[in-house]
Amino acid sequence: xxxxxxxxxxxxxxxxxxxxxxxxxxxxxxxxxxxxxxxxxxxxxxxxxxxxxxxxxxxxxxxxxxxxxxxxxxxxxxxxxxxxxxxxxxxxxxxxxxxxxxxxxxxxxxxxxxxxxxxxxxxxxxxxxxxxxxxxxxxxxxxxxxxxxxxxxxxxxxxxxxxxxxxxxxxxxxxxxxxxxxxxxxxxxxxxxxxxxxxxxxxxxxxxxxxxxxxxxxxxxxxxxxxxxxxxxxxxxxxxxxxxxxxxxxxxxxxxxxxxxxxxxxxxxxxxxxxxxxxxxxxxxxxxxxxxxxxxxxxxxxxxxxxxxxxxxxxxxxxxxxxxxxxxxxxxxxxxxxxxxxxxxxxxxxxxxxxxxxxxxxxxxxxxxxxxxxxxxxxxxxxxxxxxxxxxxxxxxxxxxxxxxxxxxxxxxxxxxxxxxxxxxxxxxxxxxxxxxxxxxxxx
Numbered sequence: 338x339x340x341x342x343x344x345x346x347x348x349x350x351x352x353x354x355x356x357x358x359x360x361x362x363x364x365x366x367x368x369x370x371x372x373x374x375x376x377x378x379x380x381x382x383x384x385x386x387x388x389x390x391x392x393x394x395x396x397x398x399x400x401x402x403x404x405x406x407x408x409x410x411x412x413x414x415x416x417x418x419x420x421x422x423x424x425x426x427x428x429x430x431x432x433x434x435x436x437x438x439x440x441x442x443x444x445x446x447x448x449x450x451x452x453x454x455x456x457x458x459x460x461x462x463x464x465x466x467x468x469x470x471x472x473x474x475x476x477x478x479x480x481x482x483x484x485x486x487x488x489x490x491x492x493x494x495x496x497x498x499x500x501x502x503x504x505x506x507x508x509x510x511x512x513x514x515x516x517x518x519x520x521x522x523x524x525x526x527x528x529x530x531x532x533x534x535x536x537x538x539x540x541x542x543x544x545x546x547x548x549x550x551x552x553x554x555x556x557x558x559x560x561x562x563x564x565x566x567x568x569x570x571x572x573x574x575x576x577x578x579x580x581x582x583x584x585x586x587x588x589x590x591x592x593x594x595x596x597x598x599x600x601x602x603x604x605x606x607x608x609x610x611x612x613x614x615x616x617x618x619x620x621x622x623x624x625x626x627x628x629x630x631x632x633x634x635x636x637x638x639x640x641x642x643x644x645x646x647x648x649x650x651x652x653x654x655x656x657x658x659x660x661x662x663x664x665x666x667x668x669x670x671x672x673x674x675x676x677x678x679x680x681x682x683x684x685x686x687x688x689x690x691x692x693x694x695x696x697x698x699x700x701x702x703x704x705x706x707x708x709x710x711x712x713x714x715x716x717x718x719x720x721x722x723x724x725x726x727x728x729x730x731x732x733x734x735x736x737x738x739x740x741x742x743x744x745x746x747x748x749x750x751x752x753x754x755x756x757x758x759x760x761x762x763x764x765x766x767x768x769x770x771x772x773x774x775x776x777x778x779x780x781x
Contacts, residue, residue: 344386344394346377347418352398353378355410361510365554366401367393368635370466371511375459401631457504457512465495465515472522480679481529482716488523492539495519510550517547521559528566531718536566554634557583557593564600568607569719577604591627592637598624599648606655614652621645643672647684650691659695666691682711686720690727698738705743712750721756 353363353374360378364371369390377386386394398410413421468491475484495516504512520543527536540563547556560583568576580600583589589597598621606614625645629637650665666688673681685708692701708724728744751757 344391347421348414349377349386349394351413352410355406355413356402365634366631367397457498457502459508462508462511462515465519469519469522476526476679478678480715480717481526482718485526485530488526492519492523513546513550514552517543517550517552518555520546521555521562524562529717529719531722533570558636561596561600568604573604573608577601580604590630590633591624592629592633592640595621595625596640602652603648606652611656618649618652643669646672654691659691662691663695663697679715679717682715683720686724690723693727693730698740701740705740718756721751725751725757
């Protein structure tokens with residue numbers, strides 16, 4: 338079924354009703370925010386979906402609907418917008434305006450609890466989604482150290498508003514879902530910035546917010562972050578328990594199962610069970626190759642070939658099989674697009690560390706030359722810590738390898754940038770305004 342004209346908000350809403358999907362599921366199917374669906378349902382004929390969404394709606398109607406769905410759609414459209422409004426208890430005067438462009442990140446300053454907050458509405462929820470996208474873009478280019486402070490300040494502001502401001506009932510679930518998604522992003526940024534006490538607090542808060550919203554997709558993403566972080570902190574039993582809890586609770590799509598099988602493999606490898614890790618990773622790769630489904634959450638895009646290859650290399654590194662780790666890290670680094678600056682930095686740093694442990698000196702020198710320009714661009718405490726540990730290992734090798742002098746220069750630069758010293762407390766003081774379920778009088 339090919340349409341020869343643009344969709345209206347009424348027709349887009351009619352397709353949702355015909356497919357008998359919830360607003361949340363329909364938004365996930367189209368790849369838009371739930372507030373966008375609410376705008377269509379409120380403005381109906383006076384609203385026109387964006388040009389990119391027009392094509393998605395065409396494809397959805399043509400390829401993702403059953404004959405019964407299309408028959409219901411045709412009937413709803415034929416009945417007209419007036420009948421739709423009457424059926425849903427809306428008059429034409431109830432229509433809400435289209436959301437204006439979202440404000441920028443700096444438009445929402447932090448404020449003390451004593452200052453009254455305005456009502457939270459669809460505009461505010463949409464602004465949160467816009468800021469989340471900005472933070473993700475900043476992280477992809479500059480790393481967590483650069484953006485975690487602003488992200489935490491925003492999360493503090495949102496957390497305060499949830500406690501003191503009124504919320505329009507129609508957007509309450511979307512508001513909590515957006516807050517949970519923001520918390521997930523903040524937790525990741527703090528992890529990259531090396532603020533590990535705060536990571537655990539913010540992840541726990543994000544998990545609670547997502548559960549309150551009934552947002553299982555962000556809940557799963559947060560749980561895999563928690564497993565990742567527990568493994569990084571040397572808590573493989575906790576990391577494994579989280580991964581297996583999810584794997585045992587529900588039937589996951591192939592791509593989601595692959596993600597948690599990776600977490601299972603990493604935890605087993607860190608715990609010393611290399612055979613179990615190899616089996617779990619083989620399962621992860623098999624499920625990954627089964628591809629994505631229409632019901633997968635939008636964020637599964639990051640589970641790609643280079644990400645899977647990097648985790649496989651980490652499993653080999655945990656087993657001390659450095660030559661195999663080098664090959665896997667090299668393949669993953671080569672697969673990272675040049676525009677993904679932060680990812681390229683992390684992959685090259687991991688490759689350099691593996692080459693050092695494998696005593697592949699010439700290759701390590703080549704990798705170091707690619708790394709140096711990125712060290713000056715990306716601020717990632719997690720990556721810098723790994724580089725400093727690799728340089729420490731070089732100092733233990735006698736006779737001195739050829740790369741030692743260049744590595745010492747890299748150490749001098751990293752230490753001059755503040756890495757290798759105790760973390761500052763700038764974020765700890767900021768989080769104090771959030772009260773993340775800490776007992777009274779307890780310092781985070």
